[in-house]
Amino acid sequence: MRARAQPIGWARLLKRVFDIDLRRGPSCGAGELKIIAAILQRAAIGKILTHLGLDPRPPPRGPACEAGHAFAAD
Numbered sequence: 001m002r003a004r005a006q007p008i009g010w011a012r013l014l015k016r017v018f019d020i021d022l023r024r025g026p027s028c029g030a031g032e033l034k035i036i037a038a039i040l041q042r043a044a045i046g047k048i049l050t051h052l053g054l055d056p057r058p059p060p061r062g063p064a065c066e067a068g069h070a071f072a073a074d
Helices: 010-018 042-051
Strands: none
Touching: none
């Protein structure tokens, strides 16, 4: 029987995927970053992204990968 995978913490996942280290500030590298808000309303997110000159539409979904297969290296 296969052991169940442990969930990855939010901060660790951001570091792994986007190379964002929440333990250090992006400008000075000192101090821990703190989340002050989580914006979840689609309309508010769209307004913010549009204001920043970014496309508010999410990218298209890619095909699902089969479990256990690693990504191909370029």
